[in-house]
Amino acid sequence: MHLPEGWKEIDGRLMCEFEFGDFEQAKNFVDQISQLFQVHNHHADVHFGWGYVVLELMTHDQQAITELDLNLADAINELR
Numbered sequence: 001m002h003l004p005e006g007w008k009e010i011d012g013r014l015m016c017e018f019e020f021g022d023f024e025q026a027k028n029f030v031d032q033i034s035q036l037f038q039v040h041n042h043h044a045d046v047h048f049g050w051g052y053v054v055l056e057l058m059t060h061d062q063q064a065i066t067e068l069d070l071n072l073a074d075a076i077n078e079l080r
Contacts, residue, residue: 006080057072
């Protein structure tokens with residue numbers, strides 16, 4: 001499986017951490033990716049705070065990383 005740039009496979013999930021200059025920038029990124037979740041009808045687990053966002057992707061009904069996860073990770077990367 002080819003992982004999107006900046007993403008790692010950890011414990012059967014795709015994970016990526018994004019760094020920002022402050023909380024507001026991190027929150028704005030979460031707002032942007034939330035729209036992608038709706039468009040793709042696929043949702044990440046999101047953890048964020050001052051200057052960071054961590055995303056975890058896994059197709060829950062498959063209990064595995066699928067094309068849905070890889071496609072969403074690619075779309076998220078386009079926002080960088």
